[in-house]
Amino acid sequence: xxxxxxxxxxxxxxxxxxxxxxxxxxxxxxxxxxxxxxxxxxxxxxxxxxxxxxxxxxxxxxxxxxxxxxxxxxxxxxxxxxxxxxxxxxxxxxxxxxxxxxxxxxxxxxxxxxxxxxxxxxxxxxxxxxxxxxxxxxxxxxxxxxxxxxxxxxxxxxxxxxxxxxxxxxxxxxxxxxxxxxxxxxxxxxxxxxxxxxxxxxxxxxxxxxxxxxxxxxxxxxxxxxxxxxxxxxxxxxxxxxxxxxxxxxxxxxxxxxxxxxxxxxxxxxxxxxxxxxxxxxxxxxxxxxxxxxxxxxxxxxxxxxxxxxxxxxxxxxxxxxxxxxxxxxxxxxxxxxxxxxxxxxxxxxxxxx
Numbered sequence: 001x002x003x004x005x006x007x008x009x010x011x012x013x014x015x016x017x018x019x020x021x022x023x024x025x026x027x028x029x030x031x032x033x034x035x036x037x038x039x040x041x042x043x044x045x046x047x048x049x050x051x052x053x054x055x056x057x058x059x060x061x062x063x064x065x066x067x068x069x070x071x072x073x074x075x076x077x078x079x080x081x082x083x084x085x086x087x088x089x090x091x092x093x094x095x096x097x098x099x100x101x102x103x104x105x106x107x108x109x110x111x112x113x114x115x116x117x118x119x120x121x122x123x124x125x126x127x128x129x130x131x132x133x134x135x136x137x138x139x140x141x142x143x144x145x146x147x148x149x150x151x152x153x154x155x156x157x158x159x160x161x162x163x164x165x166x167x168x169x170x171x172x173x174x175x176x177x178x179x180x181x182x183x184x185x186x187x188x189x190x191x192x193x194x195x196x197x198x199x200x201x202x203x204x205x206x207x208x209x210x211x212x213x214x215x216x217x218x219x220x221x222x223x224x225x226x227x228x229x230x231x232x233x234x235x236x237x238x239x240x241x242x243x244x245x246x247x248x249x250x251x252x253x254x255x256x257x258x259x260x261x262x263x264x265x266x267x268x269x270x271x272x273x274x275x276x277x278x279x280x281x282x283x284x285x286x287x288x289x290x291x292x293x294x295x296x297x298x299x300x301x302x303x304x305x306x307x308x309x310x311x312x313x314x315x316x317x318x319x320x321x322x323x324x325x326x327x328x329x330x331x332x333x334x335x336x337x338x339x340x341x342x343x344x345x346x347x348x349x350x351x352x353x354x
Contacts, residue, residue, distance in 0.1 A: 019298035019315055023279040025132055025218065026299045035220060036297060037131050041123070041278040042314045045103040048084040060120040070191075071255025073264065074115035081106040081119035081252075085272060102138065102212075102272035105252035107145045109265050116264050118253035123278075129245040131280025132300060134216040136308045138272040139163050141209035144263025145254045147271045149215055153246035155191070158182035159224055161215050163208065163271075166262035175204040177215075179226045179233065183240035200234045202226075212274050212308040219280075230302035245283035248276065275311035 022036040059079035066074045083104040105119035128151065135149045143166045150160040160180035167176050181198035182191065193199035206213060206229075216227040223237040252271050254263030279300055303312045 020295040021297045023132075023298045023300050023315065025279075035130065037279040037281055039128075039131075039278075039280050039282060040315065041125065041276065041280070042311075042316050043276045044274075044311055044314065045084075045276075046101040046274050046310055048101060048103060050084055060122055063115065066114060066255065069255040069257075071257035071261070073111055073254075073256045075253050075255055076112075076115040076117050077120045077253075078117050081108070081117060082121060083270065085270070102136075102274045103250075104270035104272055105147070105250060106268060106270045107252050107254050107263075107265055108268050111264055116254050116256070118251075120249060120251045120253075123248040126247045127245045127282045128247055128278060128280045129283045130220055131278055132216065132218045133248060133280070134214055134277040134303070135250070136212045136214050136274035136276075136303070136311055137163075137208070138212045138274070138309075139208040140165055140252075140265075140269045140271045141168065142265045142267060142269035143168075144261065144265035145252060145269060145271075146261040148249070148251040148253075150249050150251070151217070151219060151242075151246050152249050153242060153244040155182060156184045156187050157242035157244050157246065159217055159219060159242060161217060161226065164261060165209075165265075168207075168209065170207060173203075173207075175206065175208055176201050177204055177208075177228070177233070179236070181224060181236055181240060181242070183242075185240055196240065198236055198238075198240055200226075200236070202233045204228055205231075206305065211305060212272070213305050214303040214308045229304045229308065248278065250276075274309050277311065277314075 019040070022038040023040060024036050059082040060077045061079055062077050064075040064077075066072060069075050083106060085102050085104045103121070105121065106117075107119065108117040110117075133151060137147070137149065139147050145165050147163040147165070148160060150158060150162075152158050158181070160178070160182065162178040162180060164176070164178065168174065179200045179202060180193045181196075182193060183196060183198060185196040186193040186198065189195040204213075213229050214227075216230070218225045218227075219242065222239075222241050223235060224241055225235050226233045250273060254261045254265060256263055277300075298315050300315070301313045
């Protein structure tokens with residue numbers, strides 16, 4: 001198998017490469033082929049000092065009734081609950097925040113007019129198809145909220161990683177993550193994916209409230225793979241997997257449902273996002289063979305708990321990086337506020353065979 005050898009051989013030179021031929025996880029499918037993604041989104045929130053809206057992408061503002069939310073309370077999504085947490089600000093550990101910077105999504109403790117004030121940020125790009133989607137998250141220890149990182153096309157094509165703070169038990173080392181594929185079957189079951197086989201509850205091998213960790217899902221034809229800190233948590237596959245292009249969503253909410261989010265929390269609380277990375281193809285992509293491009297293919301770097309607070313190495317052009325106080329380099333986020341800034345290459349999907 002020559003392709004894996006070639007990919008590994010060029011990996012050390014990819015730090016400053018333009019990645020004109022796309023991005024690969026470096027993992028081979030059962031038939032030896034490699035999926036290459038040609039669109040890139042890399043957003044670093046760790047040095048954000050303020051939050052402002054842009055015309056390209058804004059925090060979501062809408063209300064959901066208790067009936068529609070299927071909880072005791074409605075949800076009021078408000079841009080005021082999206083906050084910057086620069087490194088210079090340190091908060092108490094029990095607040096769910098951290099001295100490390102990041103984008104904070106807040107859930108308020110006060111119920112007003114039967115609703116809880118919550119937070120959501122959507123990607124501006126609505127055409128995200130097959131891809132590898134990643135986020136550095138530090139979750140809240142305050143009981144009574146649901147934090148979610150997910151991909152969405154509609155209610156029957158959705159990929160979710162959901163974290164319920166009321167289920168955490170540090171003494172028993174119980175820190176579950178709910179991995180969900182919403183489908184036509186789950187809709188027919190009242191959106192209870194556990195009745196379809198496309199729901200898995202996996203215990204994380206770490207405390208997700210004690211620090212940042214990377215959460216990831218790879219959305220591939222007929223299959224979705226879920227990861228934490230680059231270690232696989234689960235695979236789901238079959239006819240009920242999504243097939244369309246959609247967008248990314250970060251969400252933090254509570255509706256008082258004792259079987260899911262619980263809450264409302266006893267105090268206002270946030271979960272933090274240090275970065276979002278996505279390597280993907282658009283729905284209008286056209287394929288080509290790997291030997292049609294002479295430029296390097298960039299191997300997407302793994303992220304672990306040791307560097308999830310910063311996101312590790314970014315693959316963007318060297319001109320968009322700056323030195324940090326320790327002499328390292330980080331991606332600047334000067335081009336966005338609530339905008340998933342993406343560097344779009346040719347839209348295609350590449351199958352590189354043996």
